[in-house]
Amino acid sequence: MNRAQRGLRIHGFEPYSAANGPGVRAVVWVQGCTLGCPGCFNPETHARGGGETPVDDLFERIRGLGDRIEGVTISGGEPLQQREPVLRLLGRIRAETSLSAVLFTGYRWPEVARMPELAALRDRVDVLLAGRYEAGQRIARGLRGSANKTLHLFGDRYTPHDLDAVPDAEVVIHPDGRLTLTGIDPLEVGE
Numbered sequence: 001m002n003r004a005q006r007g008l009r010i011h012g013f014e015p016y017s018a019a020n021g022p023g024v025r026a027v028v029w030v031q032g033c034t035l036g037c038p039g040c041f042n043p044e045t046h047a048r049g050g051g052e053t054p055v056d057d058l059f060e061r062i063r064g065l066g067d068r069i070e071g072v073t074i075s076g077g078e079p080l081q082q083r084e085p086v087l088r089l090l091g092r093i094r095a096e097t098s099l100s101a102v103l104f105t106g107y108r109w110p111e112v113a114r115m116p117e118l119a120a121l122r123d124r125v126d127v128l129l130a131g132r133y134e135a136g137q138r139i140a141r142g143l144r145g146s147a148n149k150t151l152h153l154f155g156d157r158y159t160p161h162d163l164d165a166v167p168d169a170e171v172v173i174h175p176d177g178r179l180t181l182t183g184i185d186p187l188e189v190g191e
């Protein structure tokens with residue numbers, strides 16, 4: 001398969017989340033992360049395995065949700081270790097829908113700023129949360145799981161206040177009885 005046509009290795013997909021950005025959002029958790037933050041909430045996303053989902057299929061799944069969602073959140077795993085398919089997905093979302101885009105990355109902002117895809121990211125993402133998870137600086141506020149993470153708003157769609165209103169965690173109960181704990185502080189659920 002041509003590298004330019006690669007699909008996205010994904011760990012999970014949740015069509016309706018209220019704890020991963022402003023409003024109700026579809027969430028894509030990508031599979032694969034080599035950054036190794038001690039205390040990471042999602043260690044099962046680290047392995048590089050998992051099949052590739054064609055970007056166009058993922059896009060159609062998101063578009064099919066229509067106006068029931070306000071936007072899409074890309075989380076992980078590490079989205080910026082699959083930049084080509086992630087940016088292709090975000091490009092279609094920007095060009096063909098009015099959905100907003102939130103992206104969580106474990107890369108620190110200076111690392112993101114050196115990436116050749118920075119301009120495309122700024123163009124296609126409304127809210128970027130950057131930085132390793134630091135367990136010693138753990139907080140759960142404004143979409144930041146630890147205080148060292150930095151918030152970057154591109155464009156004027158959202159303000160920091162919009163992010164403060166996002167719940168820290170949620171429990172999604174699936175029709176088959178499975179539970180998904182999501183959000184920036186999922187370990188606190190039920191405590």
Ligand code: SF4
Nearest residue numbers: 033036037040106133
């Ligand atoms: S970048 Fe995210 S997924 Fe990767 S180890 Fe750190 S917290 Fe976990």
